[in-house]
Amino acid sequence: MTNKRTATVALAMCMSLIGCAKPEGDSSTETASPAAPSTEDVGETVVIESADQLTPVQRQQHETALAAKDALMTKLSGRLVEAIQKDGPAAAIDVCKSEAPAIAENVKREFKVDIGRTSFKLRSSMNPSPDWATEFVETRADTPQLVSLSDDALGVFLPIRLQKKCLLCHGPVDQLAEDVKSALKLQYPNDQATGFHEDDLRGWFWVEVPHPPKQ
Ligand code: HEC
Numbered sequence: 001m002t003n004k005r006t007a008t009v010a011l012a013m014c015m016s017l018i019g020c021a022k023p024e025g026d027s028s029t030e031t032a033s034p035a036a037p038s039t040e041d042v043g044e045t046v047v048i049e050s051a052d053q054l055t056p057v058q059r060q061q062h063e064t065a066l067a068a069k070d071a072l073m074t075k076l077s078g079r080l081v082e083a084i085q086k087d088g089p090a091a092a093i094d095v096c097k098s099e100a101p102a103i104a105e106n107v108k109r110e111f112k113v114d115i116g117r118t119s120f121k122l123r124s125s126m127n128p129s130p131d132w133a134t135e136f137v138e139t140r141a142d143t144p145q146l147v148s149l150s151d152d153a154l155g156v157f158l159p160i161r162l163q164k165k166c167l168l169c170h171g172p173v174d175q176l177a178e179d180v181k182s183a184l185k186l187q188y189p190n191d192q193a194t195g196f197h198e199d200d201l202r203g204w205f206w207v208e209v210p211h212p213p214k215q
Pocket of ligand 1: 077080084089090092093094096097100101117118119121122123124125127160161162163165166167168169170193202203204
């Protein structure tokens with residue numbers, strides 16, 4: 001598979017793009033400022049290169065992000081499996097469309113975060129990526145990304161890989177069931193999210209965790 005290589009190239013591109021995003025003339029101050037040696041400035045946001053560099057508070061925020069992501073994933077896939085088993089994949093598309101936003105709303109409230117899913121090939125236009133993650137989408141980052149946002153919020157961007165069970169609705173068009181194809185055409189006339197294979201990068205969960213209130 002060329003997957004890994006593409007991903008490495010994408011990651012390298014990502015790094016260089018972030019580098020290029022620095023204002024001109026910044027390089028002279030860069031070596032003279034040891035304050036943040038391993039972070040890269042991207043507008044208002046700062047990319048954190050490794051989870052090892054998180055402060056204790058950011059570590060808590062990171063844990064909240066992962067827990068919220070797990071909850072969203074479990075709830076979405078539980079509902080999806082249930083709907084597929086009951087009425088088949090074509091009907092499950094309607095369920096997905098009507099219930100996915102409400103499921104995300106519940107997770108937002110429960111964990112006090114902002115959360116969603118996005119992709120470089122979107123099915124639903126209701127799933128755009130947050131601004132701070134645009135570069136990661138463009139470069140198809142296939143490893144988790146951490147970003148310090150304004151007001152000390154933490155942004156977490158987590159890759160989603162395609163599993164076999166996802167092929168029913170995201171696989172190559174010529175392998176989709178006829179009723180799935182027509183349900184997609186009806187519900188998502190601008191659908192781009194087909195043509196995937198098992199283990200492909202499908203998209204990402206993104207989570208924004210606010211700075212915890214001071215006790
Ligand atoms: C029954 C059909 C169906 C199956 C099976 C399915 N999806 Fe989807 N998927 C959808 C629909 C419909 C949407 C758009 C609605 C929404 O926001 O969830 C969607 C949206 C998404 C999105 C959000 C980005 C976008 O394109 O809008 C991701 C990421 C995603 N699916 C990944 C997966 C993964 C991973 C699996 C397997 C674990 C999977 N899907 C299985 C129908 C399906």
